[in-house]
Amino acid sequence: MPAPDQGQTVPEALTTAADAAQSSCRPVSMFGGISGKLLWLTVVCIMLAEVLIFFPSVASMRLRWLDERLNAAAAAAIAIDGLQPVELPRDLQRQTLEATGTKAIVLRKDGTSRLLATWDMPASVDAQYDLTSVPAVTAMRDALDTLVFGGDRMIRVYGPVQDTNIGVEVLMKDKHLRNAMLIYSRNVFLLSILISLFTATLVFFAINRILIRPIRRLTGSMQQFSADPENPQHVFVGDGGRDELAIAGRHLTAMQLQLQKTLKQQSNLAALGLAVSKINHDMRNILASAQLMSDRLVDVDDPMVKRFAPKLLRTIDRAVGYTTEVLSYGQASESAPRRRLVPVTTLVEDVRDMLAIDPQSDVEFVEQIGADLEVDADNEQLFRVIHNLCRNALQALTSGNAGASPRRITVSAHRIGSVVSITVDDTGPGMPQKARQNLFAAFRGSARSGGTGLGLAIARELVLAHGGTIALVEKPSIGTQFRIEIPDRPVSLDDYRGRSLLEK
Numbered sequence: 001m002p003a004p005d006q007g008q009t010v011p012e013a014l015t016t017a018a019d020a021a022q023s024s025c026r027p028v029s030m031f032g033g034i035s036g037k038l039l040w041l042t043v044v045c046i047m048l049a050e051v052l053i054f055f056p057s058v059a060s061m062r063l064r065w066l067d068e069r070l071n072a073a074a075a076a077a078i079a080i081d082g083l084q085p086v087e088l089p090r091d092l093q094r095q096t097l098e099a100t101g102t103k104a105i106v107l108r109k110d111g112t113s114r115l116l117a118t119w120d121m122p123a124s125v126d127a128q129y130d131l132t133s134v135p136a137v138t139a140m141r142d143a144l145d146t147l148v149f150g151g152d153r154m155i156r157v158y159g160p161v162q163d164t165n166i167g168v169e170v171l172m173k174d175k176h177l178r179n180a181m182l183i184y185s186r187n188v189f190l191l192s193i194l195i196s197l198f199t200a201t202l203v204f205f206a207i208n209r210i211l212i213r214p215i216r217r218l219t220g221s222m223q224q225f226s227a228d229p230e231n232p233q234h235v236f237v238g239d240g241g242r243d244e245l246a247i248a249g250r251h252l253t254a255m256q257l258q259l260q261k262t263l264k265q266q267s268n269l270a271a272l273g274l275a276v277s278k279i280n281h282d283m284r285n286i287l288a289s290a291q292l293m294s295d296r297l298v299d300v301d302d303p304m305v306k307r308f309a310p311k312l313l314r315t316i317d318r319a320v321g322y323t324t325e326v327l328s329y330g331q332a333s334e335s336a337p338r339r340r341l342v343p344v345t346t347l348v349e350d351v352r353d354m355l356a357i358d359p360q361s362d363v364e365f366v367e368q369i370g371a372d373l374e375v376d377a378d379n380e381q382l383f384r385v386i387h388n389l390c391r392n393a394l395q396a397l398t399s400g401n402a403g404a405s406p407r408r409i410t411v412s413a414h415r416i417g418s419v420v421s422i423t424v425d426d427t428g429p430g431m432p433q434k435a436r437q438n439l440f441a442a443f444r445g446s447a448r449s450g451g452t453g454l455g456l457a458i459a460r461e462l463v464l465a466h467g468g469t470i471a472l473v474e475k476p477s478i479g480t481q482f483r484i485e486i487p488d489r490p491v492s493l494d495d496y497r498g499r500s501l502l503e504k
């Protein structure tokens with residue numbers, strides 16, 4: 001597996017983010033936005049609620065309808081019953097039945113039943129219902145049953161006549177009942193649609209007013225601001241409300257103001273940095289010529305010149321070093337590390353050679369590194385990190401306020417699992433307070449004359465680019481200790497297997 005691509009160019013990433021922001025700010029269609037979604041949601045919710053209400057209401061409508069029929073039949077029945085013992089003429093019976101919409105009327109009184117009128121008596125009955133007391137569930141089940149299967153069935157309905165001990169029973173077709181129920185259902189359905197559309201429209205406009213407009217204002221301001229962040233007119237102005245959106249608006253205003261301030265500072269700093277690097281660049285050239293000329297002073301025989309020439313040379317060297325270091329820091333960011341397996345011993349020996357510790361001084365350079373220890377890192381960059389730390393240690397050991405001997409720099413390294421830990425330790429005076437407070441901060445961490453305060457900052461930048469860590473280790477004894485930890489790159493299992501196969 002290739003190493004994760006850390007080198008994605010920033011402008012590219014920025015463009016994509018900006019594009020995404022732009023496209024997400026495009027106004028959505030009226031019905032695709034939040035208010036549109038809420039509109040549909042309201043319609044669906046109300047229709048659902050209507051369905052739930054529909055079953056009980058159609059059931060009670062059916063009971064009412066049947067009750068009415070029974071009452072009409074009861075009125076006729078009581079009148080006919082009064083004619084006892086004469087039987088109603090056939091013709092009159094037919095008319096009564098037609099008027100009450102029934103096929104037969106039976107009166108139940110004092111424990112006896114009397115068939116009062118009948119015409120075209122049906123041979124069998126498909127269903128019978130007792131309306132004395134109907135539980136809600138039964139009523140709904142019967143209603144559904146009528147709606148689905150009814151229409152051509154013969155039913156028998158029995159019910160008591162109000163406040164009497166008389167009961168009436170009728171036989172009838174359920175066709176009219178079902179028709180009435182269907183009309184009722186259709187009306188309920190149409191009414192539901194009307195109600196839900198009306199409510200949804202209200203919700204739509206309310207949401208638009210309360211939510212969408214303020215949100216559009218917020219996004220609009222963000223869009224304008226990101227297009228031209230320096231324009232003070234693009235800072236969001238809230239309406240002083242107290243709801244969540246108003247709070248969001250106030251936060252946006254604060255953020256935009258803060259951002260404008262930072263941008264202003266940034267551009268000032270950038271201009272300043274440019275000026276400094278220009279001055280620095282010219283200064284380095286001037287110093288380089290001074291260096292060339294003063295090199296020749298060494299050849300002059302004058303004892304006075306002989307005494308001061310080395311000092312002058314050292315000072316100019318330092319000045320050149322200073323300008324070079326600042327310039328290299330100013331030259332944007334470091335390139336991404338090109339990692340490979342580097343033998344740590346060789347690396348540290350190179351550092352030691354580069355340090356060129358004066359054999360006259362009693363500074364000791366100790367290496368405690370396993371002979372075959374390798375670190376997965378960029379050779380050049382890791383060299384600079386260790387060199388910076390060792391040079392600091394050497395400077396501390398040879399500075400005026402270095403303590404009594406022994407003076408020793410110890411570089412040790414070992415591997416713990418997939419991490420290589422490197423420690424640079426010295427027996428110097430320890431980190432001064434000022435340097436501690438601005439540890440790893442560029443230009444601010446220096447506590448020695450002629451220092452730039454860039455060494456540790458650069459070291460940290462390089463270690464972070466390796467995904468590692470660098471830290472000042474608190475130690476009880478005298479001196480300073482820095483620990484670097486460099487993790488290996490993650491390796492895919494397939495690569496690892498391939499490699500171990502090759503090794504076999």
Ligand SMILES: Nc1ncnc2c1ncn2[C@@H]1O[C@H](COP(=O)(O)OP(=O)(O)O)[C@@H](O)[C@H]1O
Nearest residue numbers: 392393396430435446447448451452453455456
């Ligand atoms: N090993 C050390 N012992 C004592 N002081 C140190 C040591 N390493 C760094 N420092 C302090 O930290 C400061 C910052 O170091 P650095 O970032 O390399 O900047 P510079 O060396 O240019 O001053 C130094 O000025 C020094 O005072």
Ligand SMILES: [Mg+2]
Nearest residue numbers: 388392455456
């Ligand atoms: Mg330094």
